[in-house]
Amino acid sequence: MTGPRPVLVVTSLYDPTADVVIRELHGRGVPVVRLDSGDFPASLSVEAEITEQGLRGRVSTPSRTADLSRIRALYYRRPSGFSFPHHAEQDARFAVTQARYGLGGVLASLPGCVYVNHPHRIGDAEFKPSGLAAAVQAGFDVPPTLITSDPDAARAFIRRQGSVVYKPLHNPVYLVDGVSSVVAVAEVAADEIDERVAGTAHLFQKRVLKTADVRVTVIGSRVFCVRIDSDLLDWRTDYSRLTYTPVEPPPGVRSALLRYLHHFGLVFGAFDFCVDQEDRWWFLECNPGGQWYWLQTETGLPMLTALADLLERTS
Template identity: 35%
Template sequence: MTVLILTSDQDVTADMAVVELNARGIPVLRLDPAELPGGVDVSGEYAHGVFQGHLSVGGRVVSMGGLRSIWVRRPGVPAARARAASAWLTEEASQALYGMLRCTDARWMNHPDAARQARHKPWQLWLARECGLPVPATLITTFPRVARAFAERYPDLVVKPVSGAHPGDGALAVPTTRVRPDEDYRDVAHGPTLLQRRVRKVADIRLTCVGDRLFAARAASGTPEVPGIPDIPDAADVVDVRFDPDAGPWRPVSVPRRVADAVHAYLTRSQLAYGAFDFAEDADGIWWFLECNQSGQFGFVEIETGQPIGRAVAEWLAGEPLGPHTPRVTETGSAGPAGSPRDTDPTRDTDPTHP
């Protein structure tokens, strides 16, 4: 049976899992919905109570009934590269492709419905707290007076986008930035603004979850705070690890049992098979939940830490172990293997899925 991977051609992270699957001899079909129709073609027949669907890529035809799993990795917008591209054709192509794939018995990483819900930051924050993860005080508002009142209660704030980078603009990544002390918050009236109490972090944590396996990594903050010395933000005070060249290096770290239990609960309730969690670790060792990206990259983690995340993904997609191997790092803690994050691409955790 075949593993279907929906992603762009130049996806190094997906390549890591493909290499593992190829080594095992497990058939893989990789396609980008942006190439539909033309480079990618679909066909589905509903007759006599039976559905039969087929996919074609580069002349290779695969039966949808023969799919063992579907990895919605980083697919392009359906029909985006079609000769007569249009919003109408995109909707038609999306309905056809994802509608047919939903008719299969394949396992999803992650199912389009679960992935769509998981993208909502307000819901993430609520679910994380429900599952027992510490969440910094957060406000999402378009009321300037409410923002000012929140800032009086929590004078040290950061501002970040509610949605992250826009799915249609992979080049757009808005960093998490500290709010100036003299901010009057009038601009929040122009659109929903997410304000959050700044965690005085000593490190960033990336926790990559593949099924029930956890890979955690830690990167010490590039500009540690010194107790007793005033810490005043300026206009360029970005606190986003993706934009901090002095952060790191990323190193494997054990997952605290309480965090592991909460993360497993989060994945179960959100129906995710894969999730990339970001935490800020404070001086007391508390991991504060920031977000969970249901299609976050892991390539930079594996490259920097040597953790076998690509193999773990491949095993989940295959539905079976891929045979004996020698881990490049020790998988620590009963919570699962260790893992980590790092990347030079600030857009690495945007979410351009269009199921």
């Protein structure tokens, strides 16, 4: 088979960031096959054979077919989950697991493919305790943090640290009056802790008195740092109150970023830092599938070019 090798984009139907990346690749003459794993098996099919020469086969959508042996890169964004609504509960549970380990396992095993990022590595990096521990090893400053289900431990930590914030360990879909919401970062006092803490795991972290936040997007070997100024504890709660300024990282941060990504086997990461009154950058988290394109529109930083280069493998 001749012609340029395609990029596989795995995401949901509504994904404006994937849309701009696909347009950029098309403009470069790079073919793209877009699919949502949640469409399997209704409008997405897979045929993969493990041979002595490795994996071969294809995935097909209603409009495209991709030869699994010729995928140059896989851009893993935000696919919807597998769903079998017409199956009985037990059958649906079985079908979901077969789809996940079948189609998911095939997409995770493409020969000679650049993953941005590999879905298994994304899964590893999404555990906040793992990320915080890796950040310490990479050389970042990390605020004192407690993960606990013990109310007494939580109260003692808060009294010891003084000002502490609560953060969710993960943000699943949470409906309030039918509207999708997220649990925001919030300051918490020791006398607010009650026995409900024993119901699950919680993350408490010493609050850094900050002057600004910084979002750092690493794409391959390229590092883009944007200072975010606001008067908000959690800047994600009101984008209309933010101002953006491209900045350079302090000494040592760039190398620590790359050490962190190498630890998890990632080539893309959206890092969040807060900056204290002494201009010290404190690591908060790294999202291996974080949003980034809105920062290009706000600052003009060439992030789309960097990502397309990585997927096309020209740099």
